[in-house]
Amino acid sequence: MDFLINPLALLPLFVLLLYSVYGHVTRKPTAFDTLPWVGLPAGPLAKLRARFSIMDYRSVFASSWKQYSSNGQAFLFPTFLGQPLIVLPATSMQWVADQPESNMSVHGLLKDTMALDRGILDEAILRSPIHEMVIRTELTRTLGTTLEPVQDELLQSLDFFWGTKTEWHDICLWETLTKIVARTSNRIFVGEALCRNVEFIDATVGFAVAVVVAGTLLRPIPESLRDVFGWPLLVANRKYFNTAAKHLIPLIDQRKANILKEERDETSKLEEPFDLLQWNIRNGLKSTDRREWSSTLIAKRYMATSFAAIHTTSTMSTNILFDIASSPAELDVVDSLREEASRVYNESGRVWTKGSLAKLVRLDSVVRESMRLGALGAFGLARKVTARGGLVTENGINLPEGSHIAVHSYGPQMLDGHYENAATWDPFRFSRARETLTSDAVTHGGSEKDTAGILKDRQMTAVTTGPAFLTFGLGRHSCPGRFFAVQEIKLLLVQAILNFDIQRLEKRPENSWSGNAQIPPTKAKLTVRKLEVPLAERKS
Numbered sequence: 001m002d003f004l005i006n007p008l009a010l011l012p013l014f015v016l017l018l019y020s021v022y023g024h025v026t027r028k029p030t031a032f033d034t035l036p037w038v039g040l041p042a043g044p045l046a047k048l049r050a051r052f053s054i055m056d057y058r059s060v061f062a063s064s065w066k067q068y069s070s071n072g073q074a075f076l077f078p079t080f081l082g083q084p085l086i087v088l089p090a091t092s093m094q095w096v097a098d099q100p101e102s103n104m105s106v107h108g109l110l111k112d113t114m115a116l117d118r119g120i121l122d123e124a125i126l127r128s129p130i131h132e133m134v135i136r137t138e139l140t141r142t143l144g145t146t147l148e149p150v151q152d153e154l155l156q157s158l159d160f161f162w163g164t165k166t167e168w169h170d171i172c173l174w175e176t177l178t179k180i181v182a183r184t185s186n187r188i189f190v191g192e193a194l195c196r197n198v199e200f201i202d203a204t205v206g207f208a209v210a211v212v213v214a215g216t217l218l219r220p221i222p223e224s225l226r227d228v229f230g231w232p233l234l235v236a237n238r239k240y241f242n243t244a245a246k247h248l249i250p251l252i253d254q255r256k257a258n259i260l261k262e263e264r265d266e267t268s269k270l271e272e273p274f275d276l277l278q279w280n281i282r283n284g285l286k287s288t289d290r291r292e293w294s295s296t297l298i299a300k301r302y303m304a305t306s307f308a309a310i311h312t313t314s315t316m317s318t319n320i321l322f323d324i325a326s327s328p329a330e331l332d333v334v335d336s337l338r339e340e341a342s343r344v345y346n347e348s349g350r351v352w353t354k355g356s357l358a359k360l361v362r363l364d365s366v367v368r369e370s371m372r373l374g375a376l377g378a379f380g381l382a383r384k385v386t387a388r389g390g391l392v393t394e395n396g397i398n399l400p401e402g403s404h405i406a407v408h409s410y411g412p413q414m415l416d417g418h419y420e421n422a423a424t425w426d427p428f429r430f431s432r433a434r435e436t437l438t439s440d441a442v443t444h445g446g447s448e449k450d451t452a453g454i455l456k457d458r459q460m461t462a463v464t465t466g467p468a469f470l471t472f473g474l475g476r477h478s479c480p481g482r483f484f485a486v487q488e489i490k491l492l493l494v495q496a497i498l499n500f501d502i503q504r505l506e507k508r509p510e511n512s513w514s515g516n517a518q519i520p521p522t523k524a525k526l527t528v529r530k531l532e533v534p535l536a537e538r539k540s
Contacts (some may be wrong), residue, residue: 014512016254018140018369018504027237028361029398030064030390030399030400030403030408031074031076031086031180031397031398031399031400031403032076032084032396032400032403033084034085034397034398035071035074035075035076035086035397036050036068036075036076037050037075037076037077037078037084038060038063038064038068038075038076038077039055039060039077039078040078041053041055042430047084047478050078051079051080051081051082052080052081053078057378057513057515057516058079058406058513059380060515061410061411061414062410062411062415064077064108064408064411065086065408065410065411065415066411068087069071069087069089069090069408069411070089070090070238070408070411070417071089072087072089072395074086074087074088074089074092074395074397075087077379078200078517078518079113079221079404079496079516080219080515081219081220082112082219082220082401082404083404085346085379085382085404085405085516086377086397086399086403086404086406086409087405087406087407087408088393088395088397088405088406089341089380089395089407089408090119090318090407090408090411090412090467092393092394092395092407093381093394093403093467093470093474094467094474094475095394096381096405096407097381097389097473097474097475097476097477098475098476099383101386102386102387103385103386103387103391104383104384104385104386104387104391104405105186105383105386106383106384106477107126107127107129107380108384108386109382109383109384110382111123111384112223112384112404113215113219113382114211114212114215114216114219115215115218115219115221115226115230115539116211116215116217118214118226118227118230118234119212119214119215119218119234119237120211120237120300120303120304120307121234121237121238121241121300121303122224122297122300124291124297125297125300125304128289130283130287130292130301131280131283131301131302131304131305133283133480134276134279134280134283135305135480135481135484136278137277137292137478138276139276139279139481139484140480140483140484141284141485142274143354143483143484143487144206144353144354145274145356145384146188146484146487147352147353147357147491149187149188149192149486150184150187150188150351150487150488150491151491151495152187153192153195154180154184154186154491154492154495155181155495155499157180157183157184158492158495158496158499158500159181159373159530160247161176161179161272162176162182162496162500162530163528163530164530165529165530166529166531167527167529167530168501168503168527168528168529169527169529170526170527171525171526171527171528172313172523172524172525173318173321173322173521173524173525173526174318174520174521174522174523174524177314177317177318177321177492177521178205178310178312178314179201179205179210180489180492181309181310181313181314181317181492182201182204182205182208182306182314183195183196183201184488184492185196185306185309185310185313185488185522186201186204186250186306188275188276188279188310188484189275189276189277189302189305189306190248190275190276190302191273191275191277192249194247194248194251197247199243199247200243200244201248202243202305203240203244203418204240204244204310205310206236206239206240206243206265206309207237207240207241207244207303207306207307207527208306208307208310208311210236210237210240211307211351212311212372213236214230214233214234214236214237217230217233217372218230218416223274224289224327228273229353229529237522241299241303244299244303245296245299247297248277248295248299248302249295249296251277252277252295252298253295254282254293254297255277255278255280255281256271256285256293258270259281259282259285260285264419265446270499276302276305277298277302279471280301280302281298284297284298284301295358304325309481309482309485312376312479312485312492313485313488313489315376315486315520316367316370316371316374316489317368317373317489317493318435318521318522319371319373319374319511319520320366320367320370320371320374320489320493321496321502321526322505322508322520322521322524322526323366323369323373323374323425323427323497323508324337324366324427324493324497324502325502325503325504325505325506325519325526326504326505326506326507326508327425329425331428331502332425333366333427334495334497334502336362336428337362337366337455337493338361338497338498338535339496340360340361340362340363341360341363341494341498342535344356344359345494345498352491352494354487357487357490358490360490360494361430361434361435361436361488362427362428362431363493363494364430364431364434364461364462364490365427365428365431365434365460366427366428366493367430367462367486367489367493368429368430368460368461368462369426369427369430370425371387371427371469371471372413372414372435372464372471373413373414373423374414374511374518375409375414375423375470375518376471376517376518377408377409377517377518378408378409378456378474378513378518379406379407379408379409379410379516380406380407380408380409380471380474380489381406381407381409381470381473381474381477382404382405382406383403383404383405383406384402384404384405385399385400385401385402385403386401387401388399388401388405407470409471410452412467412468412469412470413469413470413471418467418468419468426492430460430461431462434460442482444536462481462490463483463485463486465478465483497535498534498535499530499531499533499534500529500531501528501529501531502526502527503526503527503528505526509521509524521534
C-alpha cells in the first residue's frame with residue numbers, strides 16, 4: 001500500500017483529473033446545454049420524468065410556437081425514452097432543407113427513432129434507398145398512365161370493402177381505407193393478379209402495422225443491443241414478410257429470367273409489365289452491387305415502399321373523409337364536390353385524365369386543407385445531425401453530432417399567422433382564390449396577369465410544399481411519392497362521393513397525439529350506402 005503514499009504514484013490520476021476539468025471548462029456549449037425545455041412537469045427530476053410523462057400536447061405545441069419558434073428561438077422537446085428533440089426556429093427552415101445528407105440525414109433519424117432498418121428487415125434499404133429514385137422518376141413520370149388501373153381498382157375495392165347495400169350501414173373508416181389503399185396501390189406496384197390476392201394484401205397491411213409497432217418497442221433499446229434483445233420484437237415483421245415473399249419472390253425470379261433472356265436473344269420479346277416491381281427489378285439488375293440483384297432484397301424494398309404508401313395514404317384519406325362528413329351543413333361540401341366532379345367528368349368525355357383531375361380545384365382544396373390540419377406530426381423536416389463534429393446553425397446554435405433536429409410545423413400550419421382562422425377546417429380555403437384566378441384568366445385572355453395567376457395557382461395545390469405547408473417536407477427531401485399519393489386520394493374521394501351517400505356526422509371523431517405524432521381515429525365508424533345509379537352516370 002506504500003505506492004498510495006508516494007506522490008509520484010498519484011501523478012497519472014492527477015493528470016487525468018486535470019485533463020477532464022480542462023475539457024469541461026473549454027468545451028463549447030451545445031444546444032443541450034443552452035436551450036430552454038418545453039413540456040416539463042413540475043417537481044424534481046423534471047427532465048428525466050418528462051421522458052415518461054404524457055402532456056397536454058396541443059397546449060405545448062401552441063405555446064412553444066408563440067414563445068420560441070415564431071420569435072427566432074430554438075427549444076428542446078422531450079421524447080419518450082430518448083434524447084430531446086432540438087426544434088429550430090422558423091427562420092431555419094430553408095437552412096435545414098438545404099443541408100446535404102452528409103450533414104443531416106432523414107434516414108439516420110428513422111433508424112434511431114423508429115428502428116426502421118430493423119423493422120423493414122434490411123439496413124441496406126435505408127443506407128442505399130434506390131427505390132426512392134424509382135418512385136421519383138418512373139412512377140411520377142407515368143402518373144397519367146396509372147389513372148385507368150387505379151380508378152378500376154378503386155371502384156372494385158370500394159364495393160368490396162364498403163359494400164353494395166343501398167341501405168345505410170356502418171363501416172370502420174380507417175380499417176376499410178387501409179385495405180382499399182393497399183389493394184389500389186399494389187395494383188400499380190405489383191399488378192392486377194397479386195393486388196387482389198387476399199393473403200398477399202393482408203400480409204402487406206400486417207407488415208405496415210408491424211413496422212410501426214416494432215419501431216415503438218425497439219426505440220428504448222440502445223442501438224448496440226437491438227440485434228440481441230430486439231429479435232423477438234420482429235417476429236410479426238418476419239412472418240408478414242415471409243407470407244408476402246411467398247408470392248413475390250417467384251414472380252421476381254420469373255421476371256428476372258425474362259429480362260435476361262431478352263438481353264441474350266433480341267427475338268424473344270415479352271410484354272413488359274407496367275408496375276413498380278418491374279422498375280425495381282430493372283434498377284437492381286443495372287446496379288454494380290451484386291447484392292441488389294437478390295430477389296429477396298428486391299422483395300424487401302418492395303415491402304418498404306408498400307409500408308410507406310399504405311401508412312401515409314390511408315391516414316390522410318381517413319382524416320379527409322371524416323372532415324367532409326362532419327363539415328357544417330350550410331357549407332354543402334359534399335354537394336359542391338359532387339357538382340364539380342360530375343361536371344368535369346362529363347366535360348372531359350367521361351374519362352379521368354391528369355388534366356381533368358387538375359380541374360377539380362375544390363377537391364384539391366379539401367385535400368390540402370385536411371392535410372394542413374391533419375399533418376402526421378407537429379414538427380417537420382426532422383433530421384439526424386451526421387456531420388463529423390456536429391454543425392453550427394446560421395443563428396449560432398451548436399448541434400452535436402448524433403442529435404435530432406426539426407422545425408415547427410404545428411405553428412405555421414395550425415395557428416393563426418399564415419392562415420386566417422387557422423384552427424378552423426375551411427374546405428374551400430384554397431379553391432376560392434384559384435377559382436377567382438381562373439375567372440380572371442378567362443377575362444384577360446393570356447395576359448401577364450394571367451401568367452402571374454397561373455404561378456400563384458400552382459402554389460396552392462395539394463402537392464406544393466412551402467414554409468406554411470410542410471406535410472410533404474421541403475426542398476430536396478420532399479416526399480417523392482406525393483404526386484402519386486395525392487392523385488390516388490383524389491380518385492378515391494371522387495369515386496366515394498359519386499357512388500356512395502355519406503351520412504353527416506354531428507361531431508368529428510377526434511385525432512389523438514402520441515408525442516409529436518398525430519393519429520387519426522382508427523376505430524370510428526362512418527355510415528354509408530351505395531347509390532343505385534352513380535351520380536356521374538345520371539342524365540341531367
